[in-house]
Amino acid sequence: MKTGRLLTSVVAPAIALVIAFGIAALALLLVDINPFTAYKEMWTFGTTVESLIITVNNALPLFVSALAVAVGFKMGLFNIGVEGTYLIAALFAAYVGAQFSITPLLHVAAILLVAMAVGAFWAWLPAILKVKRGVSEVISTIMLNYIAFSLSAYLFLNVFRAETSSLTIATDLIPETGWIPSLNPVLGWFGIEPRPGANLHGFLLIAIVLGIGYHYLVNKSRFGYDLRSSGVNPAAANASGVDPKKMIVRTMLISGALAGMVGLAPLLGFYHQYPQDFPRNFGFNGIAVALLGRNNPVGMAFGALLFGFMQRSALILDLRDVPKEIVTIIQGIVVLAVVIVYEVVSKYVQRRVVAAAAEATEAEIAQRPEVAA
Numbered sequence: 001m002k003t004g005r006l007l008t009s010v011v012a013p014a015i016a017l018v019i020a021f022g023i024a025a026l027a028l029l030l031v032d033i034n035p036f037t038a039y040k041e042m043w044t045f046g047t048t049v050e051s052l053i054i055t056v057n058n059a060l061p062l063f064v065s066a067l068a069v070a071v072g073f074k075m076g077l078f079n080i081g082v083e084g085t086y087l088i089a090a091l092f093a094a095y096v097g098a099q100f101s102i103t104p105l106l107h108v109a110a111i112l113l114v115a116m117a118v119g120a121f122w123a124w125l126p127a128i129l130k131v132k133r134g135v136s137e138v139i140s141t142i143m144l145n146y147i148a149f150s151l152s153a154y155l156f157l158n159v160f161r162a163e164t165s166s167l168t169i170a171t172d173l174i175p176e177t178g179w180i181p182s183l184n185p186v187l188g189w190f191g192i193e194p195r196p197g198a199n200l201h202g203f204l205l206i207a208i209v210l211g212i213g214y215h216y217l218v219n220k221s222r223f224g225y226d227l228r229s230s231g232v233n234p235a236a237a238n239a240s241g242v243d244p245k246k247m248i249v250r251t252m253l254i255s256g257a258l259a260g261m262v263g264l265a266p267l268l269g270f271y272h273q274y275p276q277d278f279p280r281n282f283g284f285n286g287i288a289v290a291l292l293g294r295n296n297p298v299g300m301a302f303g304a305l306l307f308g309f310m311q312r313s314a315l316i317l318d319l320r321d322v323p324k325e326i327v328t329i330i331q332g333i334v335v336l337a338v339v340i341v342y343e344v345v346s347k348y349v350q351r352r353v354v355a356a357a358a359e360a361t362e363a364e365i366a367q368r369p370e371v372a373a
Helices: 002-030 035-046 049-073 082-097 104-133 137-160 184-189 203-219 222-232 234-239 244-260 264-271 282-293 297-313 315-319 325-366
Strands: none
Touching: 002 035, 002 325, 035 049, 035 297, 035 315, 049 082, 049 203, 049 244, 049 264, 049 282, 049 297, 082 104, 082 137, 082 244, 082 264, 082 282, 104 137, 104 244, 104 264, 203 222, 203 244, 203 264, 203 297, 222 234, 222 244, 234 244, 282 297, 282 325, 297 315, 297 325
């Protein structure tokens, strides 16, 4: 059993990464670029103190997005609507947060609650469609993404946009009481002094709490047991007293609340308002991170850091005449390779378990007195 866990949790992703970087190296060779030079440039640039801080900052929204997706995965639900959910939730959170100023802790908490409430409501819509009308959550969440894009664009330009003479189109600035402070002073305790502008987002602490909470909710609570059993065998779970419709609604609400917090790291740690160029694609990339981490919070954290590192280190490629799209190729191949390798490794582990059980049964039969006689 321990060997099986080692194969699926360590060996499989390691093989997938080797395959991904190998195929990306072939792509670089096709355009007459030395892959070892390109990878060395990425590693050298990506491992500076400033780059590592930005890598963590890039990973935070991806990790929270992966948590939102993973909650649904545990019950066999595929919430593809995280992208639209976090954009509209961040917009409402930015607007509401700019309307008042109170004690810092309460102000940040209020902004978090607004984002979670909007996210939960947006996820409640496909949940109701599924339990009442049998509409696939895959279809409804995809459609709701486009509705969220259009609705947030309309509200941003016509309702929430700040009336200022600045060339920057954005909502009103959130007062400082609503900002999440940087963790750079903590880095200073360890003698790490990053350059100005490289601020480690304080949202890191919230992300850690969310990861721990996800683990206990899914793996240690009664709700988590009902969630996982409903995903593995809905009929058996229903027979044991678990209402599948209520579980779908509750799971989607939790997924939506998590999705609503995806954009809060850049919002409260960097922008402090919702600008026209608010970062996108955290929702779609979060699906890849959840697959890479196999719905495990630790695995998803490493997956988010990997994607954040590649996103940061890709910046140096343009300066070295290397197509930065190679990073997109690596990310796509990593996800594809992980899915394939995990399936192959899982089949191998299952065969070993079955073979070991058969050998144990044969040995037990051979030791029986009547057989020995």
